[in-house]
Amino acid sequence: MAGLAASFGRGAMTNHFNDYINTDVFLVIGSNSAETHPMAMKWINEARNKKGAKLIVVDPRLTKTAAHADIFVRHRPGTDIPFLLGIMNYAIENELYHHEYLVKYTNASYIVKPEFGFKDGLFSGAKLDNGVFTYDKNTWQFEDDGKTIKKDPTLQHPNCVFQLLKKHVSRYDIKTVSEITGVPEKVYRKVCETFAATGARDKSGNIIYAMGITQHTYGTQNVRAIAMLQLLLGNIGKPGGGVNAQRGESNVQGSTDLAMLSHLLPGYLGVPNATKHTNLQDYIEKETPASGYWKNKPKFLVSLLKAFYGDNATKENDFCFDYLPKVDGRDHSHMGFFQDMYDGKVKGLIAWGQNPAVGGPGAAFEREAMKKLDWMVVVDLFETETAAFWHAPNVDPGEVQTECFLLPAAFSFEKEGTVTNSGRWIQYRYKAVNPPGEAKSDTWIADRLFKEIRRLYREQGGAFPEPILAMDWNYDKPGHEEPDIAKIALEINGYRVGENRALDSFGKLKDDGSTACGMWIYTGYWAVDQELGVPNCQRRSTEDSGLGTYLKWAFSWPLNRRILYNRCSADEHGKPWDESRALFRWQDGRWVGHDVPDFNAKVVPEVSAETPFIMLPKGHGRLFANNLVDGPFPEHYEPMESPVTNRLSKQQNTPCAAVFKGQWADLAKVGDAKYPYVATTHRVVEHYQSGAVTRNNPSLVEVCPWMYVSISEELAREKGIRPGDEVWIETARGRIKALAQVSPVVKPLKVNGKKVEVVGLPWHWGYQGIAMGATANDLTPAVGDGNTKIPEYKAFLCNIRKVQGV
Amino acid sequence: MAKGVLVDLTKCIGCKGCQTACKQWNDLPATIPDFDNNLTYPADTDAYNYTTVLHRVVEKEDGQETLRFAKRQCMHCQEPTCVTVCFSRALVKSPEGAIVYDEEKCVGCRYCIIACPFQVPKYEWNDALKPVVSKCQFCFDPRGKHDRIGHGMEPACVNACPSRALKFGDRDELLKEARQRISSDSKYVNHIYGEKEAGGTNWLYISDVPFEKLGFRTDVSQTPLPYYVHDYLKWTPTVFLGGGALFAALHFYTKRRNEVARAVEKEEVAE
Incomplete structure (x- = not known):
């Protein structure tokens, strides 16, 4: 998501699932839609069947998605950047990019400071202080005349972004990419031809990705490469185009929006820093950009504080800004948190619908860390591996001092509320059945937990009771045990203080305390549709005007816009790039179209064309992004564990990787003879995430009961392994057992002239549930991306050995 | 009008939604099948799985391997051999074309299992x-709780399919549609599996890979199998009842003879 926000301004899928029917060419990379998003696959296949769309699947494994591909490409795990930069190089060399789009809608014409440079795999500004690598971004800035950035609309200036990009990607020629990725040149050329053809103004190319792209030490840059390729080909903002990040859980978009991340407040407002932001004014001055839609940030933050603290939040007390939790510069992401736990700095854990004992990187390490806790509360449907860590195999319960609680939670069909899908649609779900036994909805649990904590603070005091006592918390529904969902929804949506009506636009939010809003990007989702008589998120009208936008089905944030950055679907003068897919058209002095404008529709097209990416300060899509820690352009580095040296530079790994301490961050050497095979983790359609639910469901267990490892027929022959044999998978961090699936699902690749075997491991198993099996994440290393700290689950080294004496 | 299902293997994504929906709808217990290298679980239909989705690695024309998935279940023959051989009338064909089994009437002879040309039961x-x-059962159970098609609904598997690989309808219409799909897209092999196999089945398959590569039996006779067996099997009730009568008569004869013998013995002892 960080890569998307850096490129376009918002960390979300640009289009939506139904829009896939408008696509001409799909490039699915690092995603297995058929298994992980079967409903997305339905729309992919609709486009293929109805209008002959082409499907390119890039994956180390022959997945169920790849089974349907027109072109299936096996590439080595961790080599997405060369694969994508090579397509850019091909498009530039053959002038297949969308020139007009580049000049008008991206920062291709911006001129970068002459000091900017790139050498030996590093960008200018590299610094090493006390062993910590950082970039000084001063040289990554644009030249300006004090007010405006210097541009060259002809794209010829040697230091304009386009020329710098051209030079940067020129090293990724077909032969080089083929050698790094293991993809035969002929196949790769065909991919380049097919996808770069969508640079034509009347063609739409759609790139779909998922965890195969993000879970790398350069995951953010992988996303950047995708975003840049789409900007280059003019595929953003168009029907059938876009960068479509298919998220890993049904409501993970909703949880990200509502700030289930350590560095964010709801609605993508940054968490204040204890030293940097001493008061509200400080925060506003330092964090509000001068231009772009984020200049309204103070309105969103003050409204959020009003939602949190109600009448207690006044102008005089900074709207209780001091009560917000602050970060302190340390790493509070998943891996940083578990490191702190292991070091004894974290005393308690509430694991709410998360199962890190199976899902975390170096899961065995995370189970060790849990033993250091004083207490742990697990809120889940079943006794998960996390809940049961104290009586896991090889753990003596007598030696674990942690006090453990298990609160039974209701399943999604046993409670009501909204779910936000990858395509940003906020859809209301009603309760189908009551939860069994003592299980309760999450809102019930949160409500009672908060009230009890507040009672204890009120009666017993504490270190800092004010933030808890000042909290505005009134969600009771008289006569009902469950909190009132309508009250919660109204607060998230936003309202004028003193009124009980949901606002229809975040444009109406104020920074003077007269409005309250729990999350500004959702404003309007609870406003009542006058025609249908229900809140927008409860709408179920299947009427459509022809391009699959379904404007009266549920609500899409922001403001029911279905395709983000949709100003880019038409040229400067408002003429659609493709008449058959005209999302908007400037006609008789106004815009007509099929979507809600993601731009100022009140001004003439030539003016809105100046800032089509309204969330970015300069309003242009970023081919060159100077706000990430690891570089303005993506560059190929090897995964932290790799069988080969970096073919392109002396810099083997990304210098900005987050590496953690201890045995679980131990890494194999480059080309380590002890661990010669490349492993990657993946999911299967039968199981969900850590298997906490699916491995407790008998009919889902039946359709996929056994933990397995996919190995190639060649490797099986070499090692004397037959199908179904039990094998050891060994890494520098530990080993697990699994049954061998011997199949062309994986095949050896030729990388830098060397044969490299690839091994696939599903990660759904653990020691609880009906179907038990080894946990693949006991093998994954605790290393992560420098921007997001997302762990490198998708590429590491292992050895395979038959279990003897069975 | 016979109902049927058209299975388009080019659309199947192997999600097994049909298989789980079948299990849920029919209240079948779940098992833990043995490991299968193709990840087909269970590897074939079994006592508790009316259907399973076969996963197969197949070679395409260009020599590259790919995956294909094929839902396997009773084909619901138009001229069902299992019904013909079932002398207890536990298997019958409904007007909708569903071949329905009634466990109350079954005597456990298992002729149907041997007779099925597709090795399904x-x-x-x-x-x-x-x-x-x-x-x-084709979700046909009008008097029981597992009915769907008797109440005008599509079968549970079809209802669950997210990729539109399964289509329920009148067999004649589905045949037309299958022909139309094959003629409008060169990717399909020119074969509607089930159109003629075993004299025609209500489940029809189309594919872009020859059926024999997917493990479908292509050596099934195109003549309805009951034609071969009918002349002989029509005597089954006669043979069964006749044989039964014969054995009953023998039983009574033997019993009576023993009783007479014992009575004679007694008389002899008494004397």
Whole structure:
């Protein structure tokens, strides 16, 4: 998501699932839609069947998605950047990019400071202080005349972004990419031809990705490469185009929006820093950009504080800004948190619908860390591996001092509320059945937990009771045990203080305390549709005007816009790039179209064309992004564990990787003879995430009961392994057992002239549930991306050995 | 009008939604099948699985391997051999074309299992008390709780399919549609599996890979199998009842003879 926000301004899928029917060419990379998003696959296949769309699947494994591909490409795990930069190089060399789009809608014409440079795999500004690598971004800035950035609309200036990009990607020629990725040149050329053809103004190319792209030490840059390729080909903002990040859980978009991340407040407002932001004014001055839609940030933050603290939040007390939790510069992401736990700095854990004992990187390490806790509360449907860590195999319960609680939670069909899908649609779900036994909805649990904590603070005091006592918390529904969902929804949506009506636009939010809003990007989702008589998120009208936008089905944030950055679907003068897919058209002095404008529709097209990416300060899509820690352009580095040296530079790994301490961050050497095979983790359609639910469901267990490892027929022959044999998978961090699936699902690749075997491991198993099996994440290393700290689950080294004496 | 399902293997994504929906709808117990290298679980239809989705690695024309998935269940023959051989009338064909099994009438002879040209019905071997034959009922159970098509609904598997690989409808219409799909897209092989196999089945398959590569039996006769067996099997009730009468007569004869012999013995002892 960080890569998307850096490129376009918002960390979300640009289009939506139904829009896939408008696509001409799909490039699915690092995603297995058929298994992980079967409903997305339905729309992919609709486009293929109805209008002959082409499907390119890039994956180390022959997945169920790849089974349907027109072109299936096996590439080595961790080599997405060369694969994508090579397509850019091909498009530039053959002038297949969308020139007009580049000049008008991206920062291709911006001129970068002459000091900017790139050498030996590093960008200018590299610094090493006390062993910590950082970039000084001063040289990554644009030249300006004090007010405006210097541009060259002809794209010829040697230091304009386009020329710098051209030079940067020129090293990724077909032969080089083929050698790094293991993809035969002929196949790769065909991919380049097919996808770069969508640079034509009347063609739409759609790139779909998922965890195969993000879970790398350069995951953010992988996303950047995708975003840049789409900007280059003019595929953003168009029907059938876009960068479509298919998220890993049904409501993970909703949880990200509502700030289930350590560095964010709801609605993508940054968490204040204890030293940097001493008061509200400080925060506003330092964090509000001068231009772009984020200049309204103070309105969103003050409204959020009003939602949190109600009448207690006044102008005089900074709207209780001091009560917000602050970060302190340390790493509070998943891996940083578990490191702190292991070091004894974290005393308690509430694991709410998360199962890190199976899902975390170096899961065995995370189970060790849990033993250091004083207490742990697990809120889940079943006794998960996390809940049961104290009586896991090889753990003596007598030696674990942690006090453990298990609160039974209701399943999604046993409670009501909204779910936000990858395509940003906020859809209301009603309760189908009551939860069994003592299980309760999450809102019930949160409500009672908060009230009890507040009672204890009120009666017993504490270190800092004010933030808890000042909290505005009134969600009771008289006569009902469950909190009132309508009250919660109204607060998230936003309202004028003193009124009980949901606002229809975040444009109406104020920074003077007269409005309250729990999350500004959702404003309007609870406003009542006058025609249908229900809140927008409860709408179920299947009427459509022809391009699959379904404007009266549920609500899409922001403001029911279905395709983000949709100003880019038409040229400067408002003429659609493709008449058959005209999302908007400037006609008789106004815009007509099929979507809600993601731009100022009140001004003439030539003016809105100046800032089509309204969330970015300069309003242009970023081919060159100077706000990430690891570089303005993506560059190929090897995964932290790799069988080969970096073919392109002396810099083997990304210098900005987050590496953690201890045995679980131990890494194999480059080309380590002890661990010669490349492993990657993946999911299967039968199981969900850590298997906490699916491995407790008998009919889902039946359709996929056994933990397995996919190995190639060649490797099986070499090692004397037959199908179904039990094998050891060994890494520098530990080993697990699994049954061998011997199949062309994986095949050896030729990388830098060397044969490299690839091994696939599903990660759904653990020691609880009906179907038990080894946990693949006991093998994954605790290393992560420098921007997001997302762990490198998708590429590491292992050895395979038959279990003897069975 | 016979109902049927058209299975388009080019659309199947192997999600097994049909298989789980079948299990849920029919209240079938779940098992833990053995490991299967193709990840087909269970590897074939069994006593508790009316359907399973076969996963196969197949070679395409260009020599590259790919995956294909094929839902397997009772084909619901138009001229069902299993019905013909079932002398207890536990298997009958409904007006909708569903071949329906009634466990109350089944005597456990398992002729149906041997007779099926597609090797679909399975026997509940591990139930010692009241084992039954198990196969897809086409969600036809008008008097019971598992009915769908008798109430005008599509079968549970079709309803669950997210990729529109399964289509329920009148067999004639589905045949037309299958022909139309094959003629409008060169990717399909020119073969509607089930159009003629075993004299025609209500489940029809189209594919972009020859059916034999997917493990479908392509050596099934195109003549309805009951034609071969009918002349002989029509005597089954006669043979069965006649034989029964004969054995009963023999039984009474033997019994009477023994009784007479014992009476004679007694008389002899008394003397």
